[in-house]
Every structure is written in structure tokens, then in C-alpha cells.
Amino acid sequence: MEEKRILLTVSYDGTAYCGWQFQENGPSIQAEIEKALEKAVGTFIRVTGASRTDAGVHALGQRCHFDTVSGIPAEKYPFVLNRYLPPDIRVTESMRVPPDFHARFDAAGKWYTYRIHNAPHPSALYRHLTAHVPVHLDEKKMDDCAKRLLGAHDFAAFAAAVGQAKTTVRTIDAVSVTRNGTEITFKIHGNGFLYNMVRIIAGTLIYVGQGKLEGDCISRAIDSGNRLDLGVTAPACGLELTRVEYAFEQEEEKP
Amino acid sequence: MEEKRILLTVSYDGTAYCGWQFQENGPSIQAEIEKALEKAVGTFIRVTGASRTDAGVHALGQRCHFDTVSGIPAEKYPFVLNRYLPPDIRVTESMRVPPDFHARFDAAGKWYTYRIHNAPHPSALYRHLTAHVPVHLDEKKMDDCAKRLLGAHDFAAFAAAVGQAKTTVRTIDAVSVTRNGTEITFKIHGNGFLYNMVRIIAGTLIYVGQGKLEGDCISRAIDSGNRLDLGVTAPACGLELTRVEYAFEQEEEKP
Numbered sequence: 001m002e003e004k005r006i007l008l009t010v011s012y013d014g015t016a017y018c019g020w021q022f023q024e025n026g027p028s029i030q031a032e033i034e035k036a037l038e039k040a041v042g043t044f045i046r047v048t049g050a051s052r053t054d055a056g057v058h059a060l061g062q063r064c065h066f067d068t069v070s071g072i073p074a075e076k077y078p079f080v081l082n083r084y085l086p087p088d089i090r091v092t093e094s095m096r097v098p099p100d101f102h103a104r105f106d107a108a109g110k111w112y113t114y115r116i117h118n119a120p121h122p123s124a125l126y127r128h129l130t131a132h133v134p135v136h137l138d139e140k141k142m143d144d145c146a147k148r149l150l151g152a153h154d155f156a157a158f159a160a161a162v163g164q165a166k167t168t169v170r171t172i173d174a175v176s177v178t179r180n181g182t183e184i185t186f187k188i189h190g191n192g193f194l195y196n197m198v199r200i201i202a203g204t205l206i207y208v209g210q211g212k213l214e215g216d217c218i219s220r221a222i223d224s225g226n227r228l229d230l231g232v233t234a235p236a237c238g239l240e241l242t243r244v245e246y247a248f249e250q251e252e253e254k255p
Numbered sequence: 256m257e258e259k260r261i262l263l264t265v266s267y268d269g270t271a272y273c274g275w276q277f278q279e280n281g282p283s284i285q286a287e288i289e290k291a292l293e294k295a296v297g298t299f300i301r302v303t304g305a306s307r308t309d310a311g312v313h314a315l316g317q318r319c320h321f322d323t324v325s326g327i328p329a330e331k332y333p334f335v336l337n338r339y340l341p342p343d344i345r346v347t348e349s350m351r352v353p354p355d356f357h358a359r360f361d362a363a364g365k366w367y368t369y370r371i372h373n374a375p376h377p378s379a380l381y382r383h384l385t386a387h388v389p390v391h392l393d394e395k396k397m398d399d400c401a402k403r404l405l406g407a408h409d410f411a412a413f414a415a416a417v418g419q420a421k422t423t424v425r426t427i428d429a430v431s432v433t434r435n436g437t438e439i440t441f442k443i444h445g446n447g448f449l450y451n452m453v454r455i456i457a458g459t460l461i462y463v464g465q466g467k468l469e470g471d472c473i474s475r476a477i478d479s480g481n482r483l484d485l486g487v488t489a490p491a492c493g494l495e496l497t498r499v500e501y502a503f504e505q506e507e508e509k510p
Contacts, residue, residue, distance in 0.1 A: 011378070011379040011380060012380075013379050013380050013382070058380055060380065078375065078376050082376055082377075087377065087379070087382050088379050089379055090376050090377060090378070090379040092374070092375070092376050119347070120347075121333050121337055121345050121346070121347050122337075122342065122345060123266070123345070124266040124267050124268050124342070124343050124344055124345040125266060125267075125313055125315065125384060125495070127268070127342050129380060
């Protein structure tokens with residue numbers, strides 16, 4: 001039987017999980033998908049994700065690939081796997097890709113979204129999907145500051161110490177901070193992100209929005225490479241991996 | 256000690272509750288608020304809600320009133336009660352109102368929002384806050400149809416049989432159906448709603464959006480008074496009581 005490589009798009013509410021990656025001591029998204037896949041095709045298959053999202057981080061469009069000799073048509077996996085997956089994980093798309101395609105190494109761009117509930121009291125309805133900031137935030141200042149990220153820079157200051165990236169240079173080509181009532185949404189697109197980079201940027205923008213840090217702190221941190229020029233890492237629950245893109249898709253419209 | 260009547264604004268994720276109203280056989284929002292209030296002021300106090308939302312229905316701005324001789328400043332109840340409430344219920348506002356004010360009988364207007372996840376697979380992230388409709392919906396047709404609700408009409412056809420309203424005439428003065436990607440949002444404002452009315456309208460619009468019912472079905476049902484001219488009652492999880500308004504607030508901006 002011919003072996004096929006399949007690429008999945010996966011959406012999940014990360015609240016109940018210890019993150020994307022398999023861990024001995026807690027439920028992971030990867031393990032849930034591998035269990036569902038085993039039920040669907042009858043054998044254990046290792047799944048490789050595009051991004052190892054942390055505990056509590058959500059995804060609208062995580063991607064992952066696996067190899068199989070199963071006769072299930074490549075585009076039918078959402079229907080097959082959703083039957084076995086818990087309701088906080090949904091496969092939304094599947095397609096066949098070439099045998100040398102790699103979900104992580106071939107990722108050409110990623111969109112992340114960070115959501116802040118900016119009101120005196122936490123949100124009851126979106127408590128798992130937003131970070132709560134009770135102090136009023138100036139979203140215009142945050143947006144101006146975020147624009148300093150644009151371009152190719154050495155983002156060494158923006159990585160958690162445990163990161164193991166070979167280079168800390170990344171290119172950010174779209175970024176915005178907008179407000180809709182009490183909800184502040186920070187969106188960012190780049191060719192790649194260091195470990196905890198988006199949450200460090202979000203935490204920095206939260207500080208800038210309340211006047212705890214100056215608007216030029218991001219430029220300063222890019223120059224200095226010093227993590228201490230930035231704010232604290234914002235909570236995981238506000239973060240969503242919105243989309244992972246590959247070269248064959250980048251002509252399409254961005255979200 | 257002087258007795259004061261206090262009006263609360265309450266937001267909740269209705270997923271885990273049997274509805275607003277106290278019931279012997281399950282947890283209710285009302286009972287949770289009464290428990291928190293008892294912890295805060297030391298005595299049991301009955302709370303009267305503006306709207307008895309059903310099991311699974313959410314609220315951004317439910318309102319309720321109660322009487323107390325407590326010395327807690329009228330505007331401090333969110334801080335006091337949120338300490339004792341579960342995270343899926345949040346009090347967001349409180350104020351003193353006249354002793355003859357009534358949260359339900361004085362309600363002058365209500366906003367409801369109904370959310371549909373219109374995609375082949377259910378939403379992992381918003382599974383509790385949306386109704387899933389896999390068939391593609393024509394939101395323009397739905398919006399055109401919804402506009403027939405505008406005005407003062409006898410909505411007898413739009414009520415579940417168990418309703419006990421004295422009159423079935425209501426005035427609807429704003430309604431819209433919009434799409435943002437896979438999310439369809441139906442918003443409606445009126446001076447009052449019959450039992451299950453918004454969910455019956457939402458279910459009817461879902462049928463119209465997929466071509467199962469004609470666009471004039473709403474006008475026909477208003478004329479006929481026949482429930483059978485309309486679609487099925489849409490699921491509770493898509494519905495949110497967005498705001499309850501009183502005469503003293505109606506000069507303010509609507510959401």
C-alpha cells in the first residue's frame with residue numbers, strides 16, 4: 001500500500017491541556033490526536049506539529065503532519081478524527097502533501113492573536129480565551145509601540161531563556177492592536193517566533209498601554225538584546241496560534 | 256438601618272447551569288448569586304432577575320435587584336460578590352435604585368445576540384458560545400428576512416406553548432444578521448420577548464439561510480399566528496442576553 005503524508009489543520013481550546021507536545025504527566029493535544037488517529041486507522045502513528053504551543057495556549061489553525069498507508073481519502077480526516085476527539089479539539093481541514101513536506105520546518109509564516117479583556121472585572125464568557133487587565137489600557141500607544149517590531153531584527157531580548165533557536169533574527173511583517181469595547185486584540189504575523197516571544201511582546205504592550213514602560217522600549221530591547229528592557233510574559237490563556245502558512249498557500253488571503 | 260434596593264449587572268456562561276431561576280434539581284445562576292450574597296452580607300437575600308434565561312443560555316448583561324440593610328456601598332457589589340462567585344459568573348456593575356424599582360417589570364428594552372458557527376466542523380474554541388450549522392447559510396437572505404420583524408406586531412406564533420404572557424404584542428426596533436468569516440451574528444432589540452421567541456426566530460433564520468423556508472415566512476407567521484409557519488427552536492448555547500435596559504438608561508448609546 002502506498003504511504004501518504006497528510007497535513008491537518010487543528011483548532012483547540014488549550015485550557016485543559018499541558019500544551020501541544022506529548023508529556024508523561026498530563027494530557028496533550030498531540031496525544032489526543034494520536035489516540036484518535038489510532039482509533040481511526042488501527043495503528044499508532046506519530047504526529048508532527050508546526051508549533052509546540054504551551055499549556056493553556058489555544059489554536060485556531062495549528063498544523064501537523066503524519067504518514068499513513070490508510071485508504072482514508074486525504075481530505076476526509078476531519079470527519080473521521082472529530083468522531084474520536086474531545087469537543088475542545090477539532091480537525092478542520094486535511095490534505096495530502098509531498099513525502100518530504102514538514103509541518104514545522106516548512107512553515108513560512110505564522111499568525112498569532114493575543115486577546116485582552118480590559119475591564120474592571122474578568123470576563124465570565126471569555127474567561128479561558130482572554131487575559132484580564134483591570135487597569136485601563138491605551139490601545140493607540142500599544143499599536144504605535146507594536147509597529148516598532150516591523151522588519152527583520154535580532155529578537156534575542158524577546159526569548160525565554162530556555163529557547164534553543166540557532167538564530168534569534170526574525171522578520172515581522174504585520175502587527176496591530178485594536179479595541180472593540182472592552183476587548184483589545186493584538187495580532188502579529190512573522191516568518192517565525194522565538195520561545196515565548198508573542199507572550200513577551202503582549203506583556204510588554206500591556207505595560208506600555210498603562211504607562212509602565214515607554215513607547216520606545218521595543219526599539220531599545222532590539223538594540224540591547226536585554227530581556228529586562230521588556231515587560232513580563234503575558235498569561236498563556238490570552239494567546240491563540242491563529243494560522244500556520246506554507247509557501248504553497250502564501251498567495252492566498254491572510255486572515 | 257436603612258434598607259436599600261440594589262441593581263446588579265451580571266454576566267455568565269450558562270453552560271453549567273439549569274438556567275437563571277432557582278431549581279431544586281440543578282445549579283442556577285440565581286442560587287449562586289444568592290449564595291455569594293449570603294456570604295457577603297451574612298443573611299439570605301432573595302434576588303429578582305430581569306429575565307429567566309433557560310438552561311445553557313448566556314448573559315453579558317443580565318440585571319437583578321435585591322434589598323439589603325448592609326452598609327456595603329452600592330457600587331462595590333461587583334468586588335464583594337466576585338470574590339465568592341464561580342468564574343463563569345461575574346457581577347460587572349451595581350448601583351442603588353429607588354425602592355419601587357423592579358428589575359423585570361421596569362425593563363424597557365432588551366438586546367439579545369445569537370451566534371452561529373457556520374463551518375463544516377464545530378468550533379473548538381467557541382463550542383459553548385455558538386450553535387453549529389454545517390450547511391452554508393446565506394446571511395443576506397437571513398438579514399432581509401429578519402427585517403420583517405421590525406415594528407409592533409402580534410408575535411403569538413413566535414412563543415413556545417408554555418409561555419404565559421398576557422399579551423403577545425411586542426415591538427422590535429433593531430435587528431441585524433452579519434457574517435465575519437465563519438461566524439454569523441444575529442442581534443435583536445425590542446421592548447420585550449415571549450418565551451423562546453429569540454431562539455424560534457434564530458431557528459427560523461437558519462432555515463431561511465439554507466433555503467428551507469421562504470424569506471416571507473416571518474410576515475406570514477405574524478399574520479397567521481401559526482407556530483408551524485416557522486423553523487425549529489435553535490439551541491440554547493448560541494443565545495446571549497446582551498443587555499437589559501431601563502428608562503433611566505435609554506438615552507445612552509446602544510451596544
